[in-house]
Amino acid sequence: MESMLPWMTEHYGNPSAGYHFGKEARRAIDTAREQVATLVNAPSPEEIVFTSGGTESNHLALASALSWLPSRSTFVSSTIEHSVIHEWLNTQAEKENLIWESVQVGESGQVDLHRWSELLAESATRFATLMWANNETGILPNIQEAAAIADSHGVYFHSDAVQAIGKISVDVQSLPLQSAAISGHKLHGPKGVGALWVNRHSRLHPVLLGGGQESNRRSGTENVAGIVGLGKAAEIALEHIVKQTKLQALRDHFESELLRQIAGLEVNGTAPNASRLPNTTNLYFPGVDGEGLLILLDQAGICCSPGSACSTGAPHRACSLRWATADRAPKAACVFPSATYRLRRK
Numbered sequence: 354m355e356s357m358l359p360w361m362t363e364h365y366g367n368p369s370a371g372y373h374f375g376k377e378a379r380r381a382i383d384t385a386r387e388q389v390a391t392l393v394n395a396p397s398p399e400e401i402v403f404t405s406g407g408t409e410s411n412h413l414a415l416a417s418a419l420s421w422l423p424s425r426s427t428f429v430s431s432t433i434e435h436s437v438i439h440e441w442l443n444t445q446a447e448k449e450n451l452i453w454e455s456v457q458v459g460e461s462g463q464v465d466l467h468r469w470s471e472l473l474a475e476s477a478t479r480f481a482t483l484m485w486a487n488n489e490t491g492i493l494p495n496i497q498e499a500a501a502i503a504d505s506h507g508v509y510f511h512s513d514a515v516q517a518i519g520k521i522s523v524d525v526q527s528l529p530l531q532s533a534a535i536s537g538h539k540l541h542g543p544k545g546v547g548a549l550w551v552n553r554h555s556r557l558h559p560v561l562l563g564g565g566q567e568s569n570r571r572s573g574t575e576n577v578a579g580i581v582g583l584g585k586a587a588e589i590a591l592e593h594i595v596k597q598t599k600l601q602a603l604r605d606h607f608e609s610e611l612l613r614q615i616a617g618l619e620v621n622g623t624a625p626n627a628s629r630l631p632n633t634t635n636l637y638f639p640g641v642d643g644e645g646l647l648i649l650l651d652q653a654g655i656c657c658s659p660g661s662a663c664s665t666g667a668p669h670r671a672c673s674l675r676w677a678t679a680d681r682a683p684k685a686a687c688v689f690p691s692a693t694y695r696l697r698r699k
């Protein structure tokens with residue numbers, strides 16, 4: 354917030370303006386671009402396009418590809434993608450603009466590589482997307498293998514990396530990847546700002562047209578304060594990633610204590626071969642009404658919500674907690690089918 358405030362008060366220039374305080378704003382955006390690029394190890398800051406958040410970043414990657422790929426290309430996703438990916442693909446499939454195939458994941462959250470390979474080998478398949486980390490269980494799918502298969506067939510590969518970036522080390526050069534979505538508020542940055550990392554060798558067709566900001570890739574006057582905040586959050590996240598083992602140890606201790614004290618409790622996402630984000634826990638309380646549990650936990654100052662499994666037709670099965678950082682009070686986010694509750698332990 355400290356880094357953002359000056360850009361809402363004394364330095365209120367429009368970064369596209371030629372006068373001096375416009376240029377100051379431009380320089381602040383450039384610094385943020387470098388900070389975000391460093392966090393994901395992008396070869397060049399120019400590969401970062403600032404957006405209004407994870408939803409827009411994913412949307413931009415998908416809509417851009419749709420605009421230049423042959424009509425009715427096949428787009429392949431996994432069944433665990435965030436609704437922004439699913440809703441967009443479903444809408445376009447209904448309009449018959451593309452063919453959408455979704456590949457199942459197993460109990461450990463790993464995508465079925467046999468089916469993935471089969472689909473990507475088809476000549477009509479031009480786009481594949483797999484999230485870097487799942488927003489409900491924290492599971493890290495087999496993105497390296499999925500990306501390698503996409504690469505071997507010359508298929509564009511995008512990742513919704515919103516949940517992973519800032520929590521674990523994400524190196525966009527570590528796998529054959531064309532684009533990745535970033536969201537400010539997932540790494541303690543401001544809400545309503547994000548970025549799309551785009552490989553400089555990949556095409557990106559803008560969705561928002563107008564003033565030609567972001568090198569003609571995303572028009573609209575930049576949210577300078579938000580972008581500066583995202584840059585600062587990226588810088589801080591980079592320092593904190595090394596401390597994630599402490600966070601993971603706290604999460605693991607929390608889970609083992611619950612397992613010891615609550616009969617029948619299960620921790621979701623711990624199947625063999627499953628690796629998880631260090632900050633997320635997703636719990637199954639057998640025979641307990643999730644909504645009632647939420648209310649009681651809320652009254653106790655603990656934020657939690659059932660519904661992680663709602664997408665599999667078993668709502669109110671799980672409670673998902675996301676821990677803020679090792680140094681801060683634990684925070685949890687739990688998702689109802691219709692609402693999200695976020696509270697902080699007092």
Ligand SMILES: Cc1ncc(COP(=O)(O)O)c(C=O)c1O
Binds near residue numbers: 405406484516545
């Ligand atoms: C995996 C994933 N992708 C995309 C989004 C959307 O990001 P934003 O809220 O910044 O639009 C979220 C938000 O919860 C998410 O968890």
